[in-house]
Amino acid sequence: MKEKLEKRRVAGADEFGIEPLRDSCCEVPSTVRPTAQFRKQELEKRVVTGPDGIEFEVDPLRDYYCEAPPTVMPPAYIKIVEDLFNWARAESIWILGFGTGCGAIEMRPLMTPRFDAYRYGIQWRPTPRQANLFVISGYLSVKTLKRAIRSYEQIQNPKYVVGLGSCTINGGMYWDSYNTIKRLDDYLPVDLYITGCMPRPEALLAGFMDLKKIIRAGKAEGANRYAENFDWYKANQKQVIHDWDMPDYSW
């Protein structure tokens, strides 16, 4: 699987005339801890004196986050129960309200009377914990990618990623930009792309209907793909994010 992905990535890079990731950036940091030059002061391990005079040690990177890598969680129940669950997952899609690029503007009309996505069981949640679907709406700058990764990792399994607009497929009009990523699938497991620059809200609705079919068929296993190829995804992410000042996995 890992090799297949690797091959596809390089093949895709040729196809779109993009430099393969491996050649373009600095080497992959080997440890979880950020290198000294990128480490921020507030992330340093330190001793703090509390208001009651007791001294205690704070290590923000280890205290606040989990560093355990994700595990593959296959469907656990008999088929009829899993079918019911998949139906419920498909009919109740909660989108994380995180707009990464200009495409986010196309999501807003879905809440209005004209498009009204609520009637299809699609709702927006303000916190990644309660969301199931992460819509990467348009271009993703490297700085935003860092936040997107952390948000994605906080969503619970099963979770879905939809790439919205051409930028998530091949970089779109930002194909030669120095600080946007070109292929979203290299960094997060994408279940569905909605093409266009920008796709109309109708296209989004049609895309969500397709996503529902994928979920219902039990094929939306992006979270497990991410866990399976965790090292590969992390290596890709670290190749573009130079100031990697967070643990490898933040739940």
Add this chain to the structure above:
Amino acid sequence: MQFEWMKIPYSLLTLFIVVNYGFLLNALIAKIGARVGRRHGIPIWQNYIDLIKNYSLRSSITHGVMYYLGPVFRLSGGVGLLLFVPTIYDSVMFSNLSFAGDLILALYFVFFGTLGMALGAAESGHPYAAIGITRGLSQVTASELPFALAVFAVALQYQTLSVTEIVAAQQGSMLHWTLFTNPFAVAAAMLSFLGSMMRPPFDVVLAPQEIPIGPPTEYHSSYLALMQTNRAIFPIAKIVVYMNLFFGGASNWPVFFLKVFLIYMVSVLVGVVFPRFRVEQSIRWFLVWAVPLGVIAIMVV
């Protein structure tokens, strides 16, 4: 006093009816709100699907013991409130586990869920949860004050702490309702009611656009499903208390469904008209407008 074991299945039946009515009513209210905005809104069965979906999530994380117990306390607050107050007046099946002094217990249960949530949300460690719960506790405390005064006024008026006897005293005619015999108490209680329904102008606790939904920010999968279940039970249970104390109770299920819907709609109508209060504004509002009404109600009695 001998305990009748048959009360347990009867109470569970009440709980079953109320849970389903709560889910459908919440969806109906959401639909009404959507139609006001010229949308179709969620399907009427959407809450059930959301519930199944949340239970079916494969992974969940915990932040500690209180994080587990928060939703459990919240749910037991709702269920307890429902089970210790007679749902249908003069019915053996649906009087639940009500007893002589249940009014005080009901007052306690109204607050119980919020306290449990405070402990759970605090342990989740999210700053927005802490902000939300701080707001929630101060606002709920302020809004409980006029309600407590109104309850004392009603208890003094009927010289009893038993909800069943208070309902019994209001039977016969609509004019026997506390609404007409002690309007000040009802006014104070209804203002307090607005504060406890998590709707505008008193929804700054959740404040979805400002502090991402406050206390439950970290809650997900089955924790959230428990809280969703409570969101179906608790408003209904609270309205049952109001209905019994102030609006003559209900002697059968159709009357119950109608009265609960109408009382619920009071908070919805106010909510769609008025914008959100900040916490200090809402506390001041309760102290200036609702508490004096409660004091008058006690003095008049």
